Amino acid sequence: MKFQKLVTSALLVAGTASVLAVAPVSVNAATIPASAVKNKASLTKEGYVMRILNDKDATPIYVGKANYNKLFKNVTLAKGAKTISLKNVQKIKFRVEKVLDVKGRVAGAPAYLVASKDKKYSSWTTQSGLQYYYLNSKSMQGVTKPLKRIANRLNTSLKKANNKRDFNAAMKAAKKLRGSQRDFVLRSLNQLKKDGSMNVEGKNLLLFGL
Template sequence: MSMKLNKKLLFSSAVIAGLLLSVAPATVQAASTASSAPKTTNVNPKAVIENAPKLTKQDYVLRIKNSKDADPIYVGKNNYKYALTHYETFKGKTISPAKVQNVKFRVEKVVRFHGKISGAPLYLVASKDKKYSCWTTQAMLQYYYFNSKGMRGVVNPLKRIANRSADKNIISLKNKQNKRDFNAAMKAANKLKGSQKKFVVNSLKQLKKDNNIGVEGDNLLLFGL
């Protein structure tokens, strides 16, 4: 059964990422037997499940947004194990995202679409105990503390940059207004404490290095922005 991705959700992701996100239905086939290919059992030749070590090592810092557009959130370790090699919707116990708003997730796998299939990458996220898991787009994921009071000084300038990118296609941080907002975000980030400060500051440094608000794939802070 093909995963039915919400068109509105994909469009919102495209605004930020600058990607063509109309996903064609995927035919379920076995993965290539080549040694370099991921060893999965339910992967279209043009849609490959990959490990995501750069994202995974950032640990459990994500939340699944509480939205009616959310993809199925599976319950149980068996469903998690199945999801490791099957990115399309499958039969299993699921719950509403409203039930997991206090649960932290991390990225386990990513599906990238190639060739004639165009689509936003899909991310498999799971809770630490593997009780909850979900394949979804970055638009439905968010840094766990994104909406906290302490993050307002970081989030508000980033939103201004993102909106400027969407409205005027201004994505470079060398732009005067973007540079001003980025510096404001970094100033606020340096006031944070502990592991939160480390994560946010490192994410902003990566954003500065990319010099592009549209590069979200490896920057968890920008997910769901």
């Protein structure tokens, strides 16, 4: 299950049981020390542009600002904490608040604390549980189709001719977008160009869900 993978991911990321210790009290959660958390300002600054995917194995969506504040310190909350069905938050935009990642980790994957603008809904999840809010919209088709072709190849380096061609097609389509969506997509594509490949984990929100 994704929830189990999230906790496992957090433990693997830490590389030691002492980093994410299980509290012996009723919270029974994996406590997050400051040393294990990276506040990646670049992701937070992108704003409320993410959706938590509606998946039967997804991590719980907690309700209430009090629970959000607790999630800032714990990967999971006490049993009985108020949650909401994923189908009820599909029209709500989320922002990355924190990233749980350990420098030099040898296994696992980053975990992300995401929350709605009013902090009413929040959750710790992995990249596989998130997606750019407009990724599947009609206006984005010209961008997502060529990006998906790149993502489905074994080698996603933009130095390869076919990948470079598809990247340029995505960039051309992105320039036709409008407003904040155009700004976000172009910024994300420029970051992809700088990285040179899609194999850069967890740094580009546009690529979440691809």
